[in-house]
Amino acid sequence: MSEQKLRIAFIGTGVMGGPMAGHLVKTGHVVTVYNRTRAKADAWAEQYGGKAAATPGEAAKDADVVLSCVGNDDDLAQVTLGRDGAFKAMKAGALFVDHTTVSARIARQLSVEAEGLGLLSLDAPVSGGESGAQAGTLSIMCGGSAAAFAAAEPVMRAYAGRIVHIGGPGAGQTTKMVNQIAIAGVIQGVSEALRFAQVSGLDTDKVFEAVSGGAAASWQMVNRWGTMAKGEFDFGFAVDWMRKDLGLALEESRANGAVLPVAALVDQFYADLQAMGHGRRDTSVLVERLPK
Amino acid sequence: MSEQKLRIAFIGTGVMGGPMAGHLVKTGHVVTVYNRTRAKADAWAEQYGGKAAATPGEAAKDADVVLSCVGNDDDLAQVTLGRDGAFKAMKAGALFVDHTTVSARIARQLSVEAEGLGLLSLDAPVSGGESGAQAGTLSIMCGGSAAAFAAAEPVMRAYAGRIVHIGGPGAGQTTKMVNQIAIAGVIQGVSEALRFAQVSGLDTDKVFEAVSGGAAASWQMVNRWGTMAKGEFDFGFAVDWMRKDLGLALEESRANGAVLPVAALVDQFYADLQAMGHGRRDTSVLVERLPK
Numbered sequence: 001m002s003e004q005k006l007r008i009a010f011i012g013t014g015v016m017g018g019p020m021a022g023h024l025v026k027t028g029h030v031v032t033v034y035n036r037t038r039a040k041a042d043a044w045a046e047q048y049g050g051k052a053a054a055t056p057g058e059a060a061k062d063a064d065v066v067l068s069c070v071g072n073d074d075d076l077a078q079v080t081l082g083r084d085g086a087f088k089a090m091k092a093g094a095l096f097v098d099h100t101t102v103s104a105r106i107a108r109q110l111s112v113e114a115e116g117l118g119l120l121s122l123d124a125p126v127s128g129g130e131s132g133a134q135a136g137t138l139s140i141m142c143g144g145s146a147a148a149f150a151a152a153e154p155v156m157r158a159y160a161g162r163i164v165h166i167g168g169p170g171a172g173q174t175t176k177m178v179n180q181i182a183i184a185g186v187i188q189g190v191s192e193a194l195r196f197a198q199v200s201g202l203d204t205d206k207v208f209e210a211v212s213g214g215a216a217a218s219w220q221m222v223n224r225w226g227t228m229a230k231g232e233f234d235f236g237f238a239v240d241w242m243r244k245d246l247g248l249a250l251e252e253s254r255a256n257g258a259v260l261p262v263a264a265l266v267d268q269f270y271a272d273l274q275a276m277g278h279g280r281r282d283t284s285v286l287v288e289r290l291p292k
Numbered sequence: 293m294s295e296q297k298l299r300i301a302f303i304g305t306g307v308m309g310g311p312m313a314g315h316l317v318k319t320g321h322v323v324t325v326y327n328r329t330r331a332k333a334d335a336w337a338e339q340y341g342g343k344a345a346a347t348p349g350e351a352a353k354d355a356d357v358v359l360s361c362v363g364n365d366d367d368l369a370q371v372t373l374g375r376d377g378a379f380k381a382m383k384a385g386a387l388f389v390d391h392t393t394v395s396a397r398i399a400r401q402l403s404v405e406a407e408g409l410g411l412l413s414l415d416a417p418v419s420g421g422e423s424g425a426q427a428g429t430l431s432i433m434c435g436g437s438a439a440a441f442a443a444a445e446p447v448m449r450a451y452a453g454r455i456v457h458i459g460g461p462g463a464g465q466t467t468k469m470v471n472q473i474a475i476a477g478v479i480q481g482v483s484e485a486l487r488f489a490q491v492s493g494l495d496t497d498k499v500f501e502a503v504s505g506g507a508a509a510s511w512q513m514v515n516r517w518g519t520m521a522k523g524e525f526d527f528g529f530a531v532d533w534m535r536k537d538l539g540l541a542l543e544e545s546r547a548n549g550a551v552l553p554v555a556a557l558v559d560q561f562y563a564d565l566q567a568m569g570h571g572r573r574d575t576s577v578l579v580e581r582l583p584k
Contacts, residue, residue, distance in 0.1 A: 185481015193474035218510035
């Protein structure tokens with residue numbers, strides 16, 4: 001499928017979806033985008049040489065593949081099942097792939113709806129952030145049928161490094177939650193460690209040299225210790241997005257029975273940080289809650 | 293100094309000190325050991341071809357370098373300052389290096405005592421565990437004067453990979469605390485993430501493949517996810533040792549003002565695990581507190 005020129009609709013041309021859809025154009029597909037703010041869709045079309053549609057349905061009509069990367073559950077329901085949504089416009093046998101981080105519940109619901117319409121569907125949240133979307137090196141966690149995964153995988157290669165088929169509908173979303181739960185503990189651990197070093201009067205560069213190669217090592221420590229030590233947070237993955245993701249995990253934990261003491265606590269710390277005006281700053285701003 | 297054949301005393305031939313002292317013999321030094329349980333010192337001497345002494349003072353007499361790796365603050369005070377302790381027996385200008393993980397307070401106290409006796413001294417806790425001690429690849433975090441570090445570094449090369457001079461007396465110990473604080477957050481994050489994956493019915497191998505290469509990655513995830521998923525904990529770094537180390541960090545936080553919400557919480561979780569009989573199991577047993 002990757003060598004085939006496909007008709008693709010991409011719904012949501014934000015900081016993630018914009019460059020992802022751009023990679024699809026570069027790969028040789030014919031791409032039509034939809035964005036709630038029409039001007040953004042037009043700007044995307046001009047930048048990448050694709051087309052812009054007035055509604056999700058218009059973009060999805062005649063498309064072989066419809067992809068979405070929007071804001072949340074409500075946005076996703078709107079662009080798929082809402083008035084002028086994509087699902088009713090799609091042709092039988094077409095493929096729907098959602099890259100939004102949403103609840104497992106809506107992912108499963110869309111899978112059922114898609115099946116009823118004779119569509120293939122996949123929940124496929126991504127990690128790797130804005131820089132991963134731009135570089136085309138995202139990691140994608142997929143939930144859905146083997147047939148849907150087989151159809152989607154070569155298309156997603158345009159903007160992904162790692163693509164893993166985890167399981168049935170919703171499994172992509174629950175795996176993304178696993179990822180964010182782990183990150184919450186790691187960033188808080190790194191934050192407490194760094195602040196402890198600072199209030200102890202230690203040279204944080206030397207401490208990093210000593211502790212970053214062993215059992216305390218993490219991506220967060222390697223990539224954020226230096227900026228956290230300098231108090232730099234205006235980049236990366238925003239607190240507001242992390243709160244949304246932790247909210248999804250905590251919601252899902254009421255269904256699956258998982259106990260998440262530290263993820264729940266860190267979610268509250270992030271609520272503090274939002275109230276302190278840090279909502280748009282990188283998640284590593286967690287260290288700023290700790291006295292120095 | 294590394295090419296010189298030194299007279300070295302090593303106090304404490306446990307699972308860490310035993311192999312560390314053994315590496316010193318292999319490097320060509322003349323090593324005399326002391327252990328509270330005399331039979332262990334004799335067994336060490338037979339295995340490695342060194343000598344065993346009846347008291348720390350006897351081992352330390354005439355030594356160029358005295359190293360220790362014992363259990364805790366009280367043990368360390370006993371073998372250095374106690375009756376038949378090393379300090380009074382050491383010759384002026386000799387070097388004392390402590391590898392025990394202890395409080396920053398006793399590290400600073402020993403530095404003052406050593407200075408008064410005309411000795412060089414270094415606090416030099418290690419990380420890397422039993423396997424690192426055996427392989428001679430420990431990481432060592434050092435606090436003390438530049439002169440003490442310069443004298444100790446070539447000796448410690450016998451059993452270390454990474455050796456970092458962090459700062460003055462106590463800085464090695466506070467850096468070790470930084471390391472353990474970070475680990476506490478990371479292991480709890482990995483534990484919650486893994487259990488969430490399990491109760492969601494996900495294939496944990498596939499989840500690992502999807503999340504272990506990005507922002508959620510950590511040494512603990514890479515090295516413990518698989519064993520945690522299988523419920524294997526009879527190896528590694530024991531809960532009892534971690535509780536001791538977190539206790540030191542929490543004690544120090546009352547002095548330096550650090551706030552450690554997750555380290556304090558995880559310390560309590562480890563107390564649960566001790567009560568459940570898991571004290572000798574690897575720290576990754578933290579996942580067993582979470583329902584599945």
